[in-house]
Amino acid sequence: VVLWREIVYDSDTTLIPKNTSVEVARVPVTGNHKKSWDRLDNHNTKGSSNISTSYSTEDEKIKAMMSQSTQELMLSEALTDVKRSTGIPRSFMIPANADQKGALLTASGDYAVPIIDHQAYKEVKKEKPPFMPIVESEASESTQEIPEDLKCTLCQDVLLDAVLTPCCVSETLCWRATVTSARPVMK
Numbered sequence: 444v445v446l447w448r449e450i451v452y453d454s455d456t457t458l459i460p461k462n463t464s465v466e467v468a469r470v471p472v473t474g475n476h477k478k479s480w481d482r483l484d485n486h487n488t489k490g491s492s493n494i495s496t497s498y499s500t501e502d503e504k505i506k507a508m509m510s511q512s513t514q515e516l517m518l519s520e521a522l523t524d525v526k527r528s529t530g531i532p533r534s535f536m537i538p539a540n541a542d543q544k545g546a547l548l549t550a551s552g553d554y555a556v557p558i559i560d561h562q563a564y565k566e567v568k569k570e571k572p573p574f575m576p577i578v579e580s581e582a583s584e585s586t587q588e589i590p591e592d593l594k595c596t597l598c599q600d601v602l603l604d605a606v607l608t609p610c611c612v613s614e615t616l617c618w619r620a621t622v623t624s625a626r627p628v629m630k
Contacts, residue, residue, distance in 0.1 A: 528555060537561050 452459065459465065499507075528536060528547035536555035539546045544564050546554040556564075595602050595617040602617045 528557075531557055535559075 525541075525546075525548045528549050531547070533549070533555075535557055536547075536549070537558055539554050539556040539561075541554045543554070543556060545556050545560045547556065549555050589601055593602055594600070598617065600617070604617060
């Protein structure tokens with residue numbers, strides 16, 4: 444509606460002159476149209492009953508609840524959800540089958556796998572079960588020889604918080620060795 448002329452523009456194709464003051468208002472849809480939601484068919488509710496009042500055990504009620512919660516799940520819709528290869532250049536992709544692991548749908552409608560993912564799927568990762576004891580052959584591989592200048596002369600372990608004692612200037616001891624022994628014995 445143009446304010447000073449009271450002109451109402453009903454059509455979207457009408458041109459409005461430059462430098463025209465316009466008042467824009469949202470007008471609700473006329474008529475009371477109720478939204479039509481997709482209703483479930485009531486004839487397909489066989490086997491449904493009021494479980495809370497039936498004489499069944501708690502385990503049977505839980506089993507009935509679990510089976511009824513997935514009755515309307517369409518597995519075909521869940522399986523057709525395919526990832527698209529948006530943002531990945533074609534030079535980084537290798538053609539693949541639809542059933543191949545990590546396959547993405549390209550813009551042309553073909554399936555492809557990124558080169559990096561393809562190489563990663565070829566390698567099989569061998570994982571150890573958690574909380575398994577460490578095999579001694581593996582433990583010996585991880586231990587390294589400690590250089591002599593980093594060893595404590597008393598406990599023969601790696602120096603932690605190294606201390607020079609006034610009695611033995613040439614010897615370097617770790618703090619724990621000086622605290623635990625009242626009088627360190629040198630070799």
